[in-house]
Amino acid sequence: xxxxxxxxxxxxxxxxxxxxxxxxxxxxxxxxxxxxxxxxxxxxxxxxxxxxxxxxxxxxxxxxxxxxxxxxxxxxxxxxxxxxxxxxxxxxxxxxxxxxxxxxxxxxxxxxxxxxxxxxxxxxxxxxxxxxxxxxxxxxxxxxxxxxxxxxxxxxxxxxxxxxxxxxxxxxxxxxxxxxxxxxxxxxxxxxxxxxxxxxxxxxxxxxxxxx
Numbered sequence: 001x002x003x004x005x006x007x008x009x010x011x012x013x014x015x016x017x018x019x020x021x022x023x024x025x026x027x028x029x030x031x032x033x034x035x036x037x038x039x040x041x042x043x044x045x046x047x048x049x050x051x052x053x054x055x056x057x058x059x060x061x062x063x064x065x066x067x068x069x070x071x072x073x074x075x076x077x078x079x080x081x082x083x084x085x086x087x088x089x090x091x092x093x094x095x096x097x098x099x100x101x102x103x104x105x106x107x108x109x110x111x112x113x114x115x116x117x118x119x120x121x122x123x124x125x126x127x128x129x130x131x132x133x134x135x136x137x138x139x140x141x142x143x144x145x146x147x148x149x150x151x152x153x154x155x156x157x158x159x160x161x162x163x164x165x166x167x168x169x170x171x172x173x174x175x176x177x178x179x180x181x182x183x184x185x186x187x188x189x190x191x192x193x194x195x196x197x198x199x200x201x202x203x204x205x206x207x208x209x210x211x212x
Contacts, residue, residue, distance in 0.1 A: 146180030
């Protein structure tokens with residue numbers, strides 16, 4: 001009798017769990033729990049290793065938009081800004097300047113010429129898209145988002161950023177909006193489950209070591 005009750009209880013609990021999971025799935029509850037617990041899980045992750053001191057990242061983030069939008073206008077920002085950035089960084093004599101950005105289409109003949117001249121004079125500037133297209137080496141990571149349209153940026157009151165598409169763009173005659181650019185070596189990287197590690201960086205080091 002006791003064994004029968006145990007089986008009935010286990011079946012009831014199992015059914016309740018299945019029904020609860022089904023309800024969460026239908027109502028979007030799992031997504032809600034995932035989003036709500038994301039910050040907590042990131043805080044609980046082991047701290048990542050400190051980046052090398054000789055690598056400096058100049059990020060394009062919300063504060064950048066807030067500080068520069070009035071001065072330089074809508075996104076994409078004028079290439080005069082990137083020209084000045086290259087010239088400024090070059091004063092520090094870096095080994096390389098790497099742009100993880102796509103400069104699509106034409107802006108202005110004089111502006112484009114000045115930007116190209118700054119890249120040539122620096123002699124150590126690498127453009128991510130051209131790196132793969134020219135076959136200089138392996139591009140490691142995930143397919144890019146394919147969000148290439150020119151747009152106007154609006155900084156919202158809650159600190160988030162809204163970008164309204166206003167113009168189409170092509171790269172070397174190819175429209176990659178919505179398609180993105182695929183790497184030569186695909187390495188997924190979900191920061192939620194990275195546990196403080198960087199699988200893409202690890203793969204890059206492995207490729208470099210094997211090719212040395």
